Amino acid sequence: MTLLQQLKQKDFFTETEYHIINYLLEHLDQIDTLTINELSKQTFSSNASIIRLCKKLSFSGFKQLKVQLVKEIESNKYISKKVSYSIPFQFNQTSYEIIDNMYSLYNESIKLIQSQINKEELIQVAEVLMNANRIFIYAIGDTKFTTQAFINKMIKINYYPILATADHEELFISQSLKKGDCALFVSYGGKNDVLNQCIQICHQKNIETIIITANQSNPIIRQCLHKIMIPNEEKEYKIATFYSQFAIQYILNIIFAIIYNHQ
Structure with missing residues (x-):
């Protein structure tokens, strides 16, 4: 929001x-x-x-x-008001109209995110990941699959992030983090109780934390050292997570590109 x-x-x-x-x-x-x-x-x-x-x-x-x-x-001033980020097309539309609507969705999403993105914070986050002894990534649902693509890219340039939420052992893994490690939380809605508990554990252990989210009102994000805020345009009722996952993927791709450029 x-x-x-x-x-x-x-x-x-x-x-x-x-x-x-x-x-x-x-x-x-x-x-x-x-x-x-x-x-x-x-x-x-x-x-x-x-x-x-x-x-x-x-x-x-x-x-x-x-x-x-x-x-x-x-x-x-530059964002089209015609795009619905939650319901980009109607069921009575033709295939041609749906194609155009999906183009508008992604085109306007890029403009919106780029207009509000904090470039300095993105650069800092990339530097934190590059300097971390170990990178732990926390993500669930559709976001978990989006972060796996990021992990795959990172492995190809000799960084080996660990998906802490892969086997539902994120609370145990959070307790094992040490000084020099980094925890990256990716949650569009930022409302998951388990992830919030993990953030609190990392905060108590003085672990460097990063969060990518669209939920500015979630008080738990204040415990994260680095915050990348995504414009909150996708509503609870939606056809699919078109916008939210595209936005997260775009942010992660930028972070990867910065890291890659430092190789």
Whole structure:
């Protein structure tokens, strides 16, 4: 879920918070130059209230929230609103229409991800993987198969990641991680209780952790040192995991390409 989408969820905020949010949404064209003092003055609220709202949205302060808002506003200028990332085609459409819709889905997905991707974080993640003694990857469901393709590529350049979730022994494996190891968690929804327990174990053991996810509201991700956020466009009700797995594969391919280039 994008920040703009979160801001429109009224039930999640107090009356004071939503008064601040309402001002932001009505003045998006001015957000780039808006200061916290000006926002406080215009909404009759305190700087502390604004900071609390920012932290509720997982930002350390107003500056960080503003940067993300500006980024999303700019990226939205180039994204087609016609694409449905969850249901890209209807059952009454012709095969030709489905072909065009699938093209639009992947074409717009690339534009969306590229417009919001944190390139510095991607480079850091690649460096962490290159320097790790051992790489442990945590993924379940369709994502497990997507990460296996990444593992296969890595093996061909003499990196040997271990899929910790291969035999449902991820909790035991997490306890065996040591200093110098790296744990990469890949979960689009970020709602798996077992994976969250594994993240907590790694955090307690001071293991360097990475998460690739679309769920910005999951508090467990704060325990990961490195976070690669995917735009959250795919809904619970969907035809298949077209967008989510494509997005994850794209991110993993970029990481692999950076590592490969350092060989």
